[in-house]
Amino acid sequence: MESRMRSQTILRSLPFAVMAAVALVDLLAWPGMGFMTLLTLGPAFAALSGSVGYTAAVGGIAIAVSLPLALYEHVLGEQQNAVTIVSIIGVTAASMLASRLRARRERELANVRLVAEAAQRVLLRPVPRRAGDLRIAMSYTSAAADAQIGGDLYEVVTTPRGVRLLVGDVQGKGLDAVETAAWVLGAFREAAYDExxxxxxxxxxxxxxxRHLSGEKFVTAVLAEVHEDEISLLNFGHPSPLVLGADGAVRRAEPQEEAAPLGLLVLGSPRPKPYRVGFAEGDQILFYTDGVIEARNARGEFYPLEQRTGILRVDDPQAALDRLRADLLAHVGGPLPDDAAMLLLRRQRS
Incomplete structure (x- = not known):
């Protein structure tokens, strides 16, 4: 936000800086060099960020600046001065039209973004911060610029059978991946209550x-159900969650047998089997997508998630997860090449 405001300030001051520079060069140059026509740059630059009225005002100032310059060069009332004024008027009129079209497109884009943000909130709803004796934190970073969602997905629901959750990753990118993510989330929200x-x-x-996927597309996912001092997991080819014990130990909650992702089971691949891991008071479990562990730094080194889990041992789970996300971005040193989702559960009865 701060950088955007700075950019807007620079763009609004640019027309005046350009006209001042043109006037200075014209005054210092040999008379008759004809730099005055470059005053048309003022309204042209004004159209980049200003309104129609602002652009017209800058054009008027450009004409006002041209008159004393013409007087200084002894061309006031001559053909050269007339050409300069006509040029400024013509460029100002074209710039006003461009400014109007730009403003219209900005309004249309703003409306599209509002609709997209509403759709994003429906698709990936905020997770509850508390559910029974659980404290929950969520972090989602989309690889697409200015997007809040992508191919990664998550959901936490409280059902009559307890808290159930889903973390997954759709193969591919773009709108197709978002559509598939929506399909998976809709099916999970119904099945989590019914089954x-x-x-x-x-x-x-x-x-x-x-019924939805075609070809060899698939979705890796982990389903979980929280029990008393345990958590059940069902892993469809997804990276295994990390359990952070209250004693400081870190272990992978790996299934006994590897299973195929969702969408490939119809090919005869083995189905996953539910398994349980301990999840007692003070323990944490971190679910994540491969965009986290496959993020590389400038030297090509993967993000060492297991070695960085100590960051999560602070009082507030969301603050802890935000710190881990910041550490991930610092490791990469720029935008992530793939979507990255992290869901942290902490068992805290008090």
Missing amino acids: AELSDVGERLETSLS
Whole structure:
């Protein structure tokens, strides 16, 4: 926001700086060199950020500046001066039209962004900060500029059978990936409430995706259900979550057998089996997508997530996850090449 305001200030002052520079050069140059016509740059630059009225005002100032310069060069009332004034008027009129068209497109873009943001809020709803004895934090970084969503997805729902959640990653990028993410989230939100077993939720997702996906597209995902001192996991080819014990130990919550992603089970691949890991008071579990662990720095080194989990051992889970995200971005040194989602659960009964 600050840099954008600075850029706007620079753009609004640019027409006056350019006209001042032209006037100075014209005064210092040999008479008759004809630099006055460059005053047309004033209204031309004004159209980049200013309104129609602002652009017209800058054009008027350009004409006002040209008159004393013409007087200084002894061309006032001559053909050269007339050409300069006509040029300024012509460029100002064209710039006013360009300013009007730009303003219209900016309004249209603003309306499109409002609609997109509303759709994004529906697709990826904010997760609850508390659910029973759980404290929850979420971080999502889209690889697409100015976008809030991409191919990564997440959801946390409180059902009659407890808290259930989903973290996943759609193969591919762009609008197709967003559409598939919406399909998966819609199916999960229904199945999480309807199905008694976590494996049945996974079957519903697979059935839904088999009707939607084509070719060899797929979605890696982890489903989870929180129990007393444990958490059940169902892993469809997704990076295994990290369990951060209250004692300081860090371990991967890996399944006994690898399973295929959603969308590929119809090819006869083995189905995942639910498994449980300990999740007691003070423990944390971090779900993430491969955009986190595959992020590289300038030397090509992957982000060492397991070595950085100590960042998460602070009081506020969301503040901890924000710090981990900042550390990830600092490691990359720029925008992430892929979407990166992280979901942190902390068991805290008090």
